Amino acid sequence: xxxxxxxxxxxxxxxxxxxxxxxxxxxxxxxxxxxxxxxxxxxxxxxxxxxxxxxxxxxxxxxxxxxxxxxxxxxxxxxxxxxxxxxxxxxxxxxxxxxxxxxxxxxxxxxxxx
Amino acid sequence: xxxxxxxxxxxxxxxxxxxxxxxxxxxxxxxxxxxxxxxxxxxxxxxxxxxxxxxxxxxxxxxxxxxxxxxxxxxxxxxxxxxxxxxxxxxxxxxxxxxxxxxxxxxxxxxxxx
Numbered sequence: 651x652x653x654x655x656x657x658x659x660x661x662x663x664x665x666x667x668x669x670x671x672x673x674x675x676x677x678x679x680x681x682x683x684x685x686x687x688x689x690x691x692x693x694x695x696x697x698x699x700x701x702x703x704x705x706x707x708x709x710x711x712x713x714x715x716x717x718x719x720x721x722x723x724x725x726x727x728x729x730x731x732x733x734x735x736x737x738x739x740x741x742x743x744x745x746x747x748x749x750x751x752x753x754x755x756x757x758x759x760x761x762x763x764x
Numbered sequence: 765x766x767x768x769x770x771x772x773x774x775x776x777x778x779x780x781x782x783x784x785x786x787x788x789x790x791x792x793x794x795x796x797x798x799x800x801x802x803x804x805x806x807x808x809x810x811x812x813x814x815x816x817x818x819x820x821x822x823x824x825x826x827x828x829x830x831x832x833x834x835x836x837x838x839x840x841x842x843x844x845x846x847x848x849x850x851x852x853x854x855x856x857x858x859x860x861x862x863x864x865x866x867x868x869x870x871x872x873x874x875x876x877x878x
Contacts, residue, residue, distance in 0.1 A: 682864050693768075693854055693869040701864045740806070742867070749863040750795045750814060756806035 652677045652745050656755035663731050664763050671726040671758050673741030682744035683724040685715055688757075689737045697739075700724065711735070736762045767791065768870035770855050775875050777842070777849070785840045785873045787855035794860040796838035797867070800824060801852045810853075813838055814860055842875060850877045 653676045663669055675681055682701050686694040698709025705717040715726045724741060741755040768789045777783045789796065798810040809822030813832040827846025832838055838857075842849045855870040 680863075684866070686869075691852075691872070691874070693770075693871040694856075696866065696868065699866060744863075744865060744867070747863075748814065748860050749865040750812075750858055750860055752797075752858075752867050754807045759804075 652743055652751070652753045654741050654743050654753050654755040656739075656741055656758050658758045659756070660759045660761070662761040662763060665733050666730050669726075669728045669731045669735070669760070671739050671741075671760070673724045673726065673755060674722050675724065675741075675743045675753075676722065677743055677745055677753075679745070681724075682749065683715075683717060684742040684744065684752075685709065685713070685724070685726045686740045686742065687711075687737045688740065694740060697726070731760075731762055733762045733764065736760055768855055768857055768868060770853075770870035770873045773871070773873060775873060777875060777877050779877055780844045782841055782843050783849075783875065785842070785853055785855075785875070787838045787840065787870060788836055789838075789855075789857045789870075790836060791857055791868065792835075792859075793857035793868075794835065795858045795865070796832070797856040797858075798822075798828070798830065798838070798840045799854040799856065801854060801872075803852075807854065810840065849875055851875060 655674045684699045685697040743753045745751045771786045795814045797812040799807040811830045813819035829841045853873045858865040858867040
């Protein structure tokens with residue numbers, strides 16, 4: 651069965667420090683992978699996605715993610731975190747014959763300290 | 765601008781009353797979804813629809829109902845049978861064109877039972 655695991659429920663980083671949020675997935679076929687960000691009381695905003703090609707994908711707000719098939723991982727990174735990056739981050743897999751089954755991780759809450 | 769519009773943003777309901785949350789999209793997407801999110805929790809799928817006049821139950825459909833009379837609209841009714849309806853509700857949509865679709869979200873609706 652398809653699943654997405656975000657091992658870290660909560661992460662705290664200092665402003666200006668680097669960030670890596672972990673995501674592991676379980677899916678038999680080629681995965682379609684996504685990262686979303688959610689500010690309190692808001693909807694989910696797409697940060698980036700991987701469908702094929704270069705395994706390092708660039709997204710909005712200075713984020714990037716690397717797909718590693720051998721590790722079934724799609725970790726999100728940012729070289730220097732800003733206070734405005736404090737939010738909830740969700741990893742997701744798109745699956746199914748019509749590509750309309752989406753599986754979400756439980757999210758990682760990011761706190762940024764000055 | 766293209767997007768997904770949810771209304772109202774905040775809604776209060778007395779126990780025993782039904783309430784309907786609106787979701788409209790102008791992205792020309794065939795598939796639409798409703799998710800429930802409890803504080804500090806991940807997303808749980810309530811209902812989804814891949815075509816007009818057809819929809820399927822998700823993981824937590826009990827106490828909810830939907831309709832899909834138009835491609836652009838996918839309203840969710842929270843019925844009095846829903847035991848604990850206070851939550852944040854997210855509507856989403858995606859294209860249906862084989863593999864590799866992206867799901868997009870509205871800004872969400874807060875429902876509080878008083």
